[in-house]
Amino acid sequence: xxxxxxATFGALAxxxxxxxxxxxxxxxxxxxxxxxxHAMSFAGASKHVRMLERAGLVERRKAGxxxxxxxxxxxxxxxxxxxxxxxxxxxxxxxxxxxxIAERKDR
Amino acid sequence: xxxxxxATFGALAxxxxxxxxxxxxxxxxxxxxxxxxHAMSFAGASKHVRMLERAGLVERRKAGxxxxxxxxxxxxxxxxxxxxxxxxxxxxxxxxxxxxIAERKDR
DNA sequence: GGGTTATTAAACCTTATGGTTGAACGACTC
DNA sequence: GAGTCGTTCAACCATAAGGTTTAATAACCC
Numbered sequence: 713x714x715x716x717x718x719a720t721f722g723a724l725a726x727x728x729x730x731x732x733x734x735x736x737x738x739x740x741x742x743x744x745x746x747x748x749x750h751a752m753s754f755a756g757a758s759k760h761v762r763m764l765e766r767a768g769l770v771e772r773r774k775a776g777x778x779x780x781x782x783x784x785x786x787x788x789x790x791x792x793x794x795x796x797x798x799x800x801x802x803x804x805x806x807x808x809x810x811x812x813i814a815e816r817k818d819r
Numbered sequence: 820x821x822x823x824x825x826a827t828f829g830a831l832a833x834x835x836x837x838x839x840x841x842x843x844x845x846x847x848x849x850x851x852x853x854x855x856x857h858a859m860s861f862a863g864a865s866k867h868v869r870m871l872e873r874a875g876l877v878e879r880r881k882a883g884x885x886x887x888x889x890x891x892x893x894x895x896x897x898x899x900x901x902x903x904x905x906x907x908x909x910x911x912x913x914x915x916x917x918x919x920i921a922e923r924k925d926r
Numbered sequence: 927g928g929g930t931t932a933t934t935a936a937a938c939c940t941t942a943t944g945g946t947t948g949a950a951c952g953a954c955t956c
Numbered sequence: 957g958a959g960t961c962g963t964t965c966a967a968c969c970a971t972a973a974g975g976t977t978t979a980a981t982a983a984c985c986c
Contacts, residue, residue, distance in 0.1 A: 721832035725825050726944085730901075737905060744962060756945055758963065763943090777953040777962050785908035792906070794837075795899040798844060801892035802899075833974085851932065863975055865933065870973090884932050884983040 716768065717794060720787045723767035728752070729760050733769065736783040743779050823875065824901060827894045830874035835859070836867050840876065843890040850886050 723729055732746045747757030761781060764770040768787045772779050830836055839853045854864030868888060871877040875894045879886045 717837070718832050718834060721828045722943095725828035725832055727825060728944090730824070733905075737908070742962080743964095752944090753946060754962085755947080755964075759944075762964095779963070783905070783908065785905055788902060788905050789909040792899065792902040795895060795902065798840075798890070798892055798895050799899070801844065801890060802896035829973095835974090849932080850934095859974090860976060861932085862934075862977080866974075869934090886933070 716787060717791060719767035720769065720791045723763050723769055724791070726760070728757070729764055732760060732764060733783065736770065736781060740780045740782050742775075743781065746781065823894060824898060826874035827876065827898045830871055830876055831898070833867070835864070836871055839867060839871060840890065843877065843888060847887045847889050849882075850888065853888065 724733075728750050731749065732741075735741055735746060735749075743758055743761055744754070746761055747754050750757055761770065761772075765772060765781075769784060770781045771784050772781045774780075831840075835857055838856065839848075842848055842853060842856070850865055850868055851861070853868055854861050857864055868877065868879075872879060872888075876891060877888045878891050879888045881887075
């Protein structure tokens with residue numbers, strides 16, 4: 713599961729891929745539809761899709777000559793579960809932290 | 820904020836750095852203390868700390884000849900907020916989610 | 927001042943990322 | 957069968973990541 717988190721967070725560390733996921737949240741998309749909004753070659757966008765797929769964030773199926781992609785949320789859920797380990801840091805202790813930062817700024 | 824998410828997710832995409840964050844969750848740590856558990860040169864570990872710092876996940880202050888690092892959870896909170904956009908994909912409890920978001924907004 | 931300790935910097939190596947272009951392949955259209 | 961459309965592959969380039977080693981800096985101890 714460690715490598716899975718590596719791949720998931722790595723895949724999320726790019727705005728093009730995050731935008732693709734946002735598009736996939738609305739429904740299935742072909743590679744071309746995923747690529748279109750981005751000022752980038754088709755082949756470049758295709759590589760991003762492959763990275764999403766290798767990270768397990770996206771499943772694809774053939775439909776004629778196009779490939780339809782669908783969001784697989786399980787890896788996202790794992791990443792979110794990992795992040796929530798620290799949830800109490802940004803709820804209970806965020807106030808205290810901001811106080812410290814404010815004090816530093818005063819200097 | 821887009822670049823911030825890039826940096827945050829990029830920083831999280833490495834098990835060494837995630838382990839460092841877990842250590843920092845227990846309290847302040849020096850660079851040496853963060854580096855010790857990892858089978859890696861000191862300089863290598865120091866680079867990881869610098870990446871955490873550049874991503875805004877860690878703050879440091881000088882304490883004599885050592886540097887003490889502390890977790891700054893705000894970027895983690897942003898990353899988690901982004902991930903939770905898809906929460907309804909992995910749970911059926913959309914109502915509960917919106918309640919949590921509404922509560923957070925009130926603060 | 928001299929030695930030790932904590933940390934960074936510099937130089938280097940290897941591999942991965944993010945991007946390009948151009949050719950190739952498979953499926954549809956006619 | 958010929959052309960076109962969606963997609964991938966291969967080769968290439970530039971830059972960043974992840975690691976090393978050796979030297980340099982800065983603070984403490986005596």
